[in-house]
Amino acid sequence: MFSFAQGRFDIPLEVGHLQFPPAASARRPPLQQGVPVRRLVTQYNKDYYGGALMILIGLWAAIQGKSYAIGTLSRMGPGFFPTALGVILTLLGIAIALSARRVPKDAPEEKPLPPEWRGWICIIASVAAFIVLAKWGGFVPATFAITFISAMGDRDNTVKGATILSLAMVAICVVVFWWALKLPFSLFGWGGV
Amino acid sequence: MIEQPLLDLWHGFGVALEPHNLMWSFFGVLMGNLIGVLPGMGPISAISMLLPITFTMHPIPAILMLAGIFYGSQYGGAIGAILLNLPCHPPHAVTCLDGYPMTRAGKGGTALGITMIASFFAASFGIMVMIFASPLLVKIAFKFGPAELFSIMLLGLVCGGTMSRGSPLKGVAMTVVGLLIGIVGTDVNSGVARFTFGFVELTDRVELVALALGLFGVSEFLRSVNRMHVVGSGTRVRMRDMRPSKAELKQAFFPMLRGTLVGTLFGAMPGTGPTITTFVAYAIERKVSKTPNRFGYGALEGVASPEASSHSKTQVDFVPTMSLGIPGDPVMALILGALIIQGIQPGPQLITEHADLFWGLIASFWIGNILLVLLNVPLIGVWVKLLQVPYRFLFPAALFFIAIGVYSTNNSLFEIGEVLVFGLLGWLFMSLEFQVAPILLGYVLGPMVEENFRRALLLSRGDMAVFLTRPISAAFVVISALIVVLQLFFAARAALRKRRDGTLAPAPRPQEG
Numbered sequence: 001m002f003s004f005a006q007g008r009f010d011i012p013l014e015v016g017h018l019q020f021p022p023a024a025s026a027r028r029p030p031l032q033q034g035v036p037v038r039r040l041v042t043q044y045n046k047d048y049y050g051g052a053l054m055i056l057i058g059l060w061a062a063i064q065g066k067s068y069a070i071g072t073l074s075r076m077g078p079g080f081f082p083t084a085l086g087v088i089l090t091l092l093g094i095a096i097a098l099s100a101r102r103v104p105k106d107a108p109e110e111k112p113l114p115p116e117w118r119g120w121i122c123i124i125a126s127v128a129a130f131i132v133l134a135k136w137g138g139f140v141p142a143t144f145a146i147t148f149i150s151a152m153g154d155r156d157n158t159v160k161g162a163t164i165l166s167l168a169m170v171a172i173c174v175v176v177f178w179w180a181l182k183l184p185f186s187l188f189g190w191g192g193v
Numbered sequence: 194m195i196e197q198p199l200l201d202l203w204h205g206f207g208v209a210l211e212p213h214n215l216m217w218s219f220f221g222v223l224m225g226n227l228i229g230v231l232p233g234m235g236p237i238s239a240i241s242m243l244l245p246i247t248f249t250m251h252p253i254p255a256i257l258m259l260a261g262i263f264y265g266s267q268y269g270g271a272i273g274a275i276l277l278n279l280p281c282h283p284p285h286a287v288t289c290l291d292g293y294p295m296t297r298a299g300k301g302g303t304a305l306g307i308t309m310i311a312s313f314f315a316a317s318f319g320i321m322v323m324i325f326a327s328p329l330l331v332k333i334a335f336k337f338g339p340a341e342l343f344s345i346m347l348l349g350l351v352c353g354g355t356m357s358r359g360s361p362l363k364g365v366a367m368t369v370v371g372l373l374i375g376i377v378g379t380d381v382n383s384g385v386a387r388f389t390f391g392f393v394e395l396t397d398r399v400e401l402v403a404l405a406l407g408l409f410g411v412s413e414f415l416r417s418v419n420r421m422h423v424v425g426s427g428t429r430v431r432m433r434d435m436r437p438s439k440a441e442l443k444q445a446f447f448p449m450l451r452g453t454l455v456g457t458l459f460g461a462m463p464g465t466g467p468t469i470t471t472f473v474a475y476a477i478e479r480k481v482s483k484t485p486n487r488f489g490y491g492a493l494e495g496v497a498s499p500e501a502s503s504h505s506k507t508q509v510d511f512v513p514t515m516s517l518g519i520p521g522d523p524v525m526a527l528i529l530g531a532l533i534i535q536g537i538q539p540g541p542q543l544i545t546e547h548a549d550l551f552w553g554l555i556a557s558f559w560i561g562n563i564l565l566v567l568l569n570v571p572l573i574g575v576w577v578k579l580l581q582v583p584y585r586f587l588f589p590a591a592l593f594f595i596a597i598g599v600y601s602t603n604n605s606l607f608e609i610g611e612v613l614v615f616g617l618l619g620w621l622f623m624s625l626e627f628q629v630a631p632i633l634l635g636y637v638l639g640p641m642v643e644e645n646f647r648r649a650l651l652l653s654r655g656d657m658a659v660f661l662t663r664p665i666s667a668a669f670v671v672i673s674a675l676i677v678v679l680q681l682f683f684a685a686r687a688a689l690r691k692r693r694d695g696t697l698a699p700a701p702r703p704q705e706g
Binding site for chain 1: 246360362363365366369370372373376380382383385387388411414415418419420583584585586588589590592593596597600601604606609610612613616617621625626627643646647650651653654655656657
C-alpha cells in the first residue's frame, strides 16, 4: 500500500527471501497509543472485517445465483457461474478471516489516519449533486456544483479560490464539451437529459 | 520466417506515419504525459478519462492514441516519483527509493535522463519480441479451443490475483469480485438478466469506464483528500541536466539490460502486474551489485533497472492481449475493452484480419517512444511546474472531467451513479487493504471465462477432465496449480520461520523520505 500522506509510502513486500525495502529502513518509533475505538481497526481486525465482507458478498452472490437456473455441468444455466463464484468467494472470505494474525503488543503500531469526514462527505455529495443538477437544472449548474462542493472538501481551499476554479471548469464545460465536442446535453434545462 | 514480419512492419510504419494517425499518436502521448505527471493520476485514470473521446474515432487512430496515452502517462509517472517522491502509479514506487535521493543530491535531471534512455531501450527490445513472438503465438493460438482459452485465462487470473502486491488470498478474492461484477447484465446464452438490481441500464453490463474511474479515480480522491499536500520542491531541471555522463551511461547499461530481460520474462506471463516486475528487477539489481548498501541512497542502477523492466513488460504484455485476447494486466484489460467497443475482437484472427491495425500499432509504439523522448526533452520544465499544481485544485477538476467523460460514453447520467458506487466500494476495499486492480482484470475476463467454460463443458458433455486431457490446456492448469502451491509453500514457510523466531516480525517499512 502506499499512502500519499506526508509523501511517504509503505510497501511491505517479500520476494523470495529478499526483503524490501533496503535494510537501512529505520523503523518508525512507536507512536502514541490510539484511542480505544481506533484499536478496533488494527491490521489484525482489518482482515476480520475484510473476510467478513467477502463472505457476505459471496453468500449473497451464491443465493442470488441460485435463483437463476443452475442446470447441469453439460448444460449450464445462467445461475451456474455466479453460484460457483459466490461459493469460492465465501471460502476465500473464511480463509482471509482465519489467516488474520494478531499484531504483537510490542510491535510498532501503525498510526491510523484521522478520518476526513469533511472531504469524504463533500466528494460524495459533489458527485450526487452533479447527477441531480444535470437532470434538474442543466450542465452549467451541475459543473459548478461538482467542482465547488468537492473543492470545499479540502480544508486549504478558500471560497474565493473554489469559486474561481469552478467558474473555470464551467468555461471548459461550455467551450470544450458543449461547443467544440458537441456532447448532447443542455446547459440549462429542466428534466432534460 | 524473418522477412515476413519485417515486411509487415514496413507496411505498419506506412500506416502509423499517415499524417492523421501520427497526429493522434502525438496527441495521445502529449495528453498521457500531461495527465500522468499530475499527482495521483496513473495510466488507468488517464486512459479511462480519454477513452470516451476515442469512441467516435476510426479504430486505428483510436488505438494509436490510446497506446500513446499509455506511454505518456507511464513516463509521466516516473517524473513525479523521481522529483517529488510521489509514486503516482504503483510500479514507480520502487523508482522513488533511489530516484528521489538522486534528486536531493542534485542529480534529478540525470535520473530522468537515464529513465528516458532505459524506457526507450526496453520498449524497443519489447517491440522486437512482439514482432517475432506474435506470429508464432498466433500459430499456436489457432489450435486453441474453449478448454485452452479457459485454462489460459484461469492462469491469468491466478497470476493477477496472487502476484500483485499484498496478500495473495485477498488478491484472488478481488479477482472473484471482479468476475462477479463482470456477470452483471444479460446472460448471452439464456437472456436472463443477472444481478441487475432491477435497473434496466444494468442489463447492458456495467460500464467499463465507470468501473475504472470509480475504482481508480473517485476512491483514490476519497483516500487522499486533505492527506496529500504536494509541496513544491523547487527543483529545477534543465535540458542540459538530463544528459547523463559517459560513466553514468556505462554504469546504467547492464542494469538496464537486466531490467529489460526481467520485464520481458514477466510480460510473457499473463496476469503479473507491472509492480511486481519492478520490485523483482530492483531486488535482482541489489543482489548483483557489489555495493548493495548504496541502494536507497541514490544508486543509478536502482532507477535504470526497474524503469526498464516496467517498460519492456508492458510492451511484451501486448502480445497476449492482441494475439490471444487475454490482457496481461489492468491497463491491458482497459485497452482490450476499448478494442471490443470499437468492434474489434482481439485474438488469433486479429493479426490476419486487421493486419494494418496490428502492425500499425507496433510501428506506432516505436514512433510513440520517439515522440516521448522528443517531447520530454524540451517540455521537462513544464512538467516540473505541473507537478506543483496543488492537489486541492486538482481533484475537484478531475472529478468534473470524470463526470463528463463517463456521461459521454452513453449520454446518460446513470453511469455517473455507477462511478460513485464503485468509488465507494473501491474505497471500502482499499481501506481494508485489498488491492483493487485485480477487479478490473476479473471484470474484463469474466464474460470470456464463463463463455469458454460453458462451451468447453458443453462440448465434453459435462466432463471436467477435458481441461486436463488436452495437452495445452493441461499445461496451463498445471502452471496455475503450481503457482498456488508455491504461494502456499512460501506462506507456510514464512509462518514457520516466524514461529521459530518466537516473534511475529511486522512487515518491514521503507524509510521515510
